[in-house]
Amino acid sequence: MIETATSSLWEDLIHSQRWEELRARLTATHSSDIAEAMGQIHGKEQAVVFRLLSRDHAAQVFSYLPSDRQKELLRALSTDEVKSVLDGMPPDDRTRFFEELPATVTRQLLEVLSPEELKNARQLLGYPEHSVGRYMTPDYVAIRPEMTASQALEHIRKVGRGMETLNVIYILDENGKLLEDVRLGSLVLADPQTVVTAIADPPLVSLLATDDRERALELFEKYDRVALPVTDALGNMLGIVTADDMLDIAESEATEDIQKLGGSEALEAPYMQVGLWSMVRKRGGWLSALFLGEMLTATAMSFFEQEIARAVVLALFVPLIISSGGNSGSQAASLIIRALALRELKLRDWFRVFRRELISGLALGSFLGVIGFFRIVAWQHLHLTNYGQHYVLLGITVWASLIGVVMFGTLAGSMLPFVLRRFGFDPAASSAPFVATLVDVTGLCIYFMVALVILRGTLL
Amino acid sequence: MIETATSSLWEDLIHSQRWEELRARLTATHSSDIAEAMGQIHGKEQAVVFRLLSRDHAAQVFSYLPSDRQKELLRALSTDEVKSVLDGMPPDDRTRFFEELPATVTRQLLEVLSPEELKNARQLLGYPEHSVGRYMTPDYVAIRPEMTASQALEHIRKVGRGMETLNVIYILDENGKLLEDVRLGSLVLADPQTVVTAIADPPLVSLLATDDRERALELFEKYDRVALPVTDALGNMLGIVTADDMLDIAESEATEDIQKLGGSEALEAPYMQVGLWSMVRKRGGWLSALFLGEMLTATAMSFFEQEIARAVVLALFVPLIISSGGNSGSQAASLIIRALALRELKLRDWFRVFRRELISGLALGSFLGVIGFFRIVAWQHLHLTNYGQHYVLLGITVWASLIGVVMFGTLAGSMLPFVLRRFGFDPAASSAPFVATLVDVTGLCIYFMVALVILRGTLL
Numbered sequence: 001m002i003e004t005a006t007s008s009l010w011e012d013l014i015h016s017q018r019w020e021e022l023r024a025r026l027t028a029t030h031s032s033d034i035a036e037a038m039g040q041i042h043g044k045e046q047a048v049v050f051r052l053l054s055r056d057h058a059a060q061v062f063s064y065l066p067s068d069r070q071k072e073l074l075r076a077l078s079t080d081e082v083k084s085v086l087d088g089m090p091p092d093d094r095t096r097f098f099e100e101l102p103a104t105v106t107r108q109l110l111e112v113l114s115p116e117e118l119k120n121a122r123q124l125l126g127y128p129e130h131s132v133g134r135y136m137t138p139d140y141v142a143i144r145p146e147m148t149a150s151q152a153l154e155h156i157r158k159v160g161r162g163m164e165t166l167n168v169i170y171i172l173d174e175n176g177k178l179l180e181d182v183r184l185g186s187l188v189l190a191d192p193q194t195v196v197t198a199i200a201d202p203p204l205v206s207l208l209a210t211d212d213r214e215r216a217l218e219l220f221e222k223y224d225r226v227a228l229p230v231t232d233a234l235g236n237m238l239g240i241v242t243a244d245d246m247l248d249i250a251e252s253e254a255t256e257d258i259q260k261l262g263g264s265e266a267l268e269a270p271y272m273q274v275g276l277w278s279m280v281r282k283r284g285g286w287l288s289a290l291f292l293g294e295m296l297t298a299t300a301m302s303f304f305e306q307e308i309a310r311a312v313v314l315a316l317f318v319p320l321i322i323s324s325g326g327n328s329g330s331q332a333a334s335l336i337i338r339a340l341a342l343r344e345l346k347l348r349d350w351f352r353v354f355r356r357e358l359i360s361g362l363a364l365g366s367f368l369g370v371i372g373f374f375r376i377v378a379w380q381h382l383h384l385t386n387y388g389q390h391y392v393l394l395g396i397t398v399w400a401s402l403i404g405v406v407m408f409g410t411l412a413g414s415m416l417p418f419v420l421r422r423f424g425f426d427p428a429a430s431s432a433p434f435v436a437t438l439v440d441v442t443g444l445c446i447y448f449m450v451a452l453v454i455l456r457g458t459l460l
Numbered sequence: 461m462i463e464t465a466t467s468s469l470w471e472d473l474i475h476s477q478r479w480e481e482l483r484a485r486l487t488a489t490h491s492s493d494i495a496e497a498m499g500q501i502h503g504k505e506q507a508v509v510f511r512l513l514s515r516d517h518a519a520q521v522f523s524y525l526p527s528d529r530q531k532e533l534l535r536a537l538s539t540d541e542v543k544s545v546l547d548g549m550p551p552d553d554r555t556r557f558f559e560e561l562p563a564t565v566t567r568q569l570l571e572v573l574s575p576e577e578l579k580n581a582r583q584l585l586g587y588p589e590h591s592v593g594r595y596m597t598p599d600y601v602a603i604r605p606e607m608t609a610s611q612a613l614e615h616i617r618k619v620g621r622g623m624e625t626l627n628v629i630y631i632l633d634e635n636g637k638l639l640e641d642v643r644l645g646s647l648v649l650a651d652p653q654t655v656v657t658a659i660a661d662p663p664l665v666s667l668l669a670t671d672d673r674e675r676a677l678e679l680f681e682k683y684d685r686v687a688l689p690v691t692d693a694l695g696n697m698l699g700i701v702t703a704d705d706m707l708d709i710a711e712s713e714a715t716e717d718i719q720k721l722g723g724s725e726a727l728e729a730p731y732m733q734v735g736l737w738s739m740v741r742k743r744g745g746w747l748s749a750l751f752l753g754e755m756l757t758a759t760a761m762s763f764f765e766q767e768i769a770r771a772v773v774l775a776l777f778v779p780l781i782i783s784s785g786g787n788s789g790s791q792a793a794s795l796i797i798r799a800l801a802l803r804e805l806k807l808r809d810w811f812r813v814f815r816r817e818l819i820s821g822l823a824l825g826s827f828l829g830v831i832g833f834f835r836i837v838a839w840q841h842l843h844l845t846n847y848g849q850h851y852v853l854l855g856i857t858v859w860a861s862l863i864g865v866v867m868f869g870t871l872a873g874s875m876l877p878f879v880l881r882r883f884g885f886d887p888a889a890s891s892a893p894f895v896a897t898l899v900d901v902t903g904l905c906i907y908f909m910v911a912l913v914i915l916r917g918t919l920l
Contacts, residue, residue, distance in 0.1 A: 157649055166645030167627045167686060184644055185626030189617055217707075224704040226627060226686045243703035244684040247677075247710055254714030255798050261721060262794020262892060263787055271799040272809070276816060280823050283791050287866075290787050291828050295835055297779035302845050308775050312768050315775040319757035319900050322779055326786075327723055327750050327893040331743050334722020338715050339731040349732070356736060363740050368751050375755055385762050406747075432722060432892040433787040440779055 006033070007040035014045055019089060023052050031057060035064030038073075047076035048085055059102035074105075074112045100127070100210065103176060103236035110138035110239055132216050133209035135249070136230045136239030139164035142172045143196055145179055150192035156184070165242055168227045171196055178229055178237040180204050206231055209238055213249050218343065220246045257341055260426065261334055263290065263433035286431075293437040297322075300441055304448040311459040313387055313394060314451055317372075318444065321401050324368055325409035325443040326436030332357055332413030333435045340417055340427045350418045357414040358407070365406030369399035390458045401450045405443040412438055466493070467500035474505055479549060483512050491517060495524030498533075507536035508545055519562035534565075534572045560587070560670065563636060563696035570598035570699055592676050593669035595709070596690045596699030599624035602632045603656055605639055610652035616644070625702055628687045631656055638689055638697040640664050666691055669698050673709050678803060680706045717801055720886065721794055723750065723893035746891075753897045757782075760901055764908040771919040773847055773854060774911055777832075778904065781861050784828055785869035785903040786896030792817055792873030793895045800877055800887045810878040817874040818867070825866030829859035850918045861910045865903040872898055 006029075013022040026034065026049065034053070038046055038061070050073060053061060062070060076082060101109070127133025141160050143152045152169065160166050169187065171180040180200035190199045206229045207216055219228060220243060227242045256266040265282040267274050274282075301308070301318075308315050336353065339345040345353065376395040379385045387394050413435045417427035452460060466489075473482040486494065486509065494513070498506055498521070510533060513521060522530060536542060561569070587593025601620050603612045612629065620626050629647065631640040640660035650659045666689045667676055679688060680703060687702045716726040725742040727734050734742075761768070761778075768775050796813065799805040805813065836855040839845045847854050873895045877887035912920060 153648060160645065160649055163645070165686075166643070166648070183626070184648065185620065185623070188613060188626070188644065188648065189620055220704065221707055224702075226625075226703060242684075243686060243707070244680065246707055247681060247703070250707055250710045251681075251714070251802060254711070254718070255802065258714070258718055258721060258794050258798045261718060262790050264791045264795065267795065270802070270804040271795055272804065272812070276819060280820050283788075283820065284824055284827055287784075287787055287791065287824055287828065288831065291780075291784055291831060294780050294783045297783070298776050298835075299845075301776040301779065305772055305776065308768075309772045312765055312772070312775075315768050315778070316758050316761040316765065318775070318778060319761065319782055319904065320751075320754050323754045323757070323786075323897065323900055324747075324751055326783075326896065327747055328743075330722050330891075330893050331724045331747065334718050335724065335727065335731055338718045342711065342715065342730070344730040344732065352732070359736060360740050360743065364744055364747055367744055368747065371748065371751060375758075385759075431790075433790050436786065436896070437783065440783055444779065
């Protein structure tokens, strides 16, 4: 009854959450012994033990299990209980322990489970969030390379019923390794006696289950396919991802970017389905961070309190000037963020963008500056406001400040996404409000410095 | 030689750009006479005359033309010369004169032309920009409803070579009207003797060529198809649109929204491919408009110039308060714009959103207000800044103003997209900078009004 002792020890370790120790013990135990001891445990404990095995170890243990125990294990792997145990692990343990499941297990898992069960199981396969592994389905037909077109069609007629999509058929070798794919249309058009490998149109384009979903999007766009095969690192076929999933992914990537750009965390669900308080928290976090940053404006303003007291007229243009910087910054940031997301721009393009934005900022700032100058002169002459005898100097101060602030805004807005990408963050986090806050503080300093230079001896 | 006289009159009218008169004359002429007179003119004039005919008239004239003249006309319709003549028409004439081409002509046009020629022709088919008609291709196989599965496969083998996609096959009646579609996979799986109409899986989902591309996106998402058929208003099959086009459309719709949200016109090309000056113009337009709006802040500030002179300390918090309103407005606007774009929210949901945002705004504003209050009290006690003896009242002013400003920002940001949609504009035009500008002006007024109430008799 060694197995009973072993298995009850495992159960103890699971209940006291001593993952490290459990994993060490499992590593030291032979696959066949593990398989035998697993006969004594059931349900979630069985699944947890299995999930802690290394990839190769798991493949061996699985092959030692009798087929009814295999099925039981596969079902156990997708239950809510197991999910909650594994979710309860510290995140770093999880990444350390969770290796990709062996292809044989993954494939069977995908086949055995209902679509609802699959939702849980995908998380448990060990593929990170937003990876291709989370989107794959097992609804494909595989054929062997030595088949002729007519044999392949015969095979499809036998096994294809109920498959979600038959548009592309996959050629696998005897070990389940993906060799080629071939479109059903090509099979139908081909001479019935042709061997299927001669019909396939290379190059084979495939994804790794660990690839990021953005990579999938990129390949779908480049190759205009309706489905792409997914393999593990060794080239074993696991499943397929289809074009309609890509549409959902493209939309949700854009949604995330738009929400971040607007200055909140991504909601990750439709607006009306997010709980009110959960939404307030997601927005409140960023809003408070921005507020704390924006407090620097009060500090900056207090440096110039004396100047404001001497020339109150200076304060009148503070909102106009800092918002112009913020607006030009949001413009630049949104253009660059989107271009980076669509891979129109790469990190190495930063200097070309810098040059472009420098010129744009200069042009835009000069234009706004001229409008601002004439606004002040015109209001004075039309007696709409009285800016005092030095209104021309005030106009020049506003003009020069706008050039500086808009240029700074444009450069900050365009370079920040690059900086974030460079350090591994999401460029979309350089939201319009974030850029605006940064530019507000700097804009104030630029404005008052310019004023000190131009108005010294007159207003100041 | 009546035809010669007629045709040279037409040419005169075209060269002097008297479209109205030409169209009137064409309307009064019998189809067979037009067809005969068209024998005398060639190239762009021929195409322009044809394009000015009403839809039914054009169908008749086309049927009177001998087949070599038909081909000549189809080619002429897609040349750059014709494009530039028609592009030169005043836009209102163009919309008035350009009816959808008859289905017979459209279908032949799509079939005869090379992909490059198609690019021009699509614009000339009379379908508005961003309509489904601009994306359809003729690469599909049509079968007749009385065929059996094996006859259909036989037919596909005959005509399908070189077709871009064979994944879905379309069942048309003898007049080219779309009846059903059937997946190639289903044809392969079916008993060879079954009639194709029994294999089709209803409901038939199809698009009108005049539908907006967003409608196509909606149907693709809802029905998970790899291709959808496109018909004219009478149900005649014109072409198909495929899932890979949808991916491009989804991305470019999101790009437009992101660029507008950032406060510039949509660039309509990758960032680096847009000319520097064209980009500066696109950004400068909005930036100037925002600048003009933001000028109102200077006006608003000048109303309170006396108060600022009396209590300069009030000016210190102006940027902090107005930017908090702007930030909460951008957040709300971006969430709502995206939810409207993804059809998660409809116009009629505005009141539910209003209620939700009212509560969110109150909660967020109160929270920021409390931070602001303690910032002032703390800085005073830590002797970082001296806000004077009434610093607690100042703190209360900032607290109350933040609640008002953030609530207003949240409501303005969330309601503006609905208002724009209601009046037929693009909700994304309520960009973050636009909302911020609106909220800046109002925020200033709220702040100084609150100050007048709370600080009367002390600072003011």
